[in-house]
Amino acid sequence: MTERLKISGLKKAFGSKVVLDGVDLSVAPGESLVIIGGSGTGKSVLLKCILGLIKPDAGSILLDGKELVGLKGRALEEARARFGMLFQGGALFDSLPVWRNITFALTQGKLGGGAQMRKLAIENLTKVGLEARVADLRPSELSGGMQKRVALARAIAAKPEIIFFDEPTTGLDPIRADVINALIREQVTALGATALTITHDMASVRHIADRVAMLHGGRIIWQGPVSELDSSGNDYVDQFVHGRREGPMRVATTA
Ligand SMILES: Nc1ncnc2c1ncn2[C@@H]1O[C@H](COP(=O)(O)OP(=O)(O)OP(=O)(O)O)[C@@H](O)[C@H]1O
Numbered sequence: 001m002t003e004r005l006k007i008s009g010l011k012k013a014f015g016s017k018v019v020l021d022g023v024d025l026s027v028a029p030g031e032s033l034v035i036i037g038g039s040g041t042g043k044s045v046l047l048k049c050i051l052g053l054i055k056p057d058a059g060s061i062l063l064d065g066k067e068l069v070g071l072k073g074r075a076l077e078e079a080r081a082r083f084g085m086l087f088q089g090g091a092l093f094d095s096l097p098v099w100r101n102i103t104f105a106l107t108q109g110k111l112g113g114g115a116q117m118r119k120l121a122i123e124n125l126t127k128v129g130l131e132a133r134v135a136d137l138r139p140s141e142l143s144g145g146m147q148k149r150v151a152l153a154r155a156i157a158a159k160p161e162i163i164f165f166d167e168p169t170t171g172l173d174p175i176r177a178d179v180i181n182a183l184i185r186e187q188v189t190a191l192g193a194t195a196l197t198i199t200h201d202m203a204s205v206r207h208i209a210d211r212v213a214m215l216h217g218g219r220i221i222w223q224g225p226v227s228e229l230d231s232s233g234n235d236y237v238d239q240f241v242h243g244r245r246e247g248p249m250r251v252a253t254t255a
């Protein structure tokens with residue numbers, strides 16, 4: 001199998017705290033992989049390692065067979081240009097109108113290309129079901145669900161080959177979450193993109209995933225097709241999928 005992304009032996013510690021302890025994971029072209037795992041298990045750290053925002057201590061991340069770890073300057077920018085990203089919490093810039101947020105990466109953060117960029121932003125707003133008038137609002141003037149849609153519009157605006165979604169539905173009611181899930185599926189399919197999503201929302205997992213991988217104790221402890229999620233035979237996966245307090249994963253009740 002030719003892999004779009006192939007992660008091997010990835011390790012990252014912060015001081016004495018080991019977060020990633022040898023992650024092995026591959027994503028095929030056009031596949032939608034969802035990573036599940038408890039809070040603080042290192043899901044966002046894993047994503048940031050792929051994006052080159054955090055430097056891993058060891059291991060390899062291959063993009064179409066080419067090493068991403070250690071890339072700098074122009075080579076890193078070229079690799080990143082193939083990625084779209086929806087950050088946990090949206091991470092929209094409140095100082096900029098919505099349309100500038102959507103085209104931020106396309107203009108490399110510079111404020112050029114006014115009319116053309118605004119038009120492109122509105123096209124992408126339409127794809128996520130928002131009206132053109134939203135383009136001129138500030139992110140702070142939008143509801144949480146609208147902010148997620150804008151963040152999705154930003155993630156797809158550059159027509160990336162690979163899109164990362166970090167908790168795309170957190171904080172939304174179940175109906176709005178379902179709308180975002182459907183939009184993600186639709187837009188990823190329309191672009192023919194490869195998608196890697198992180199979520200604790202099981203409805204999201206079932207909606208978005210072709211394949212699921214569970215991160216626990218710094219490693220991928222289970223992976224399989226979404227159809228096998230309910231019969232994984234893995235106690236950790238079972239506990240997570242059913243949201244049980246009792247199970248192999250102990251959670252301090254004060255946390
Ligand atoms: N830049 C950093 N410096 C130090 N520690 C960090 C840094 N980034 C993350 N961590 C730590 O790494 C661990 C994993 O964090 P991460 O954000 O990846 O968790 P997560 O699995 O995404 O959790 P959640 O589901 O709550 O988003 C946490 O203990 C966090 O405090």
Ligand SMILES: [Mg+2]
Pocket residue numbers: 043044045088166
């Ligand atoms: Mg996270």
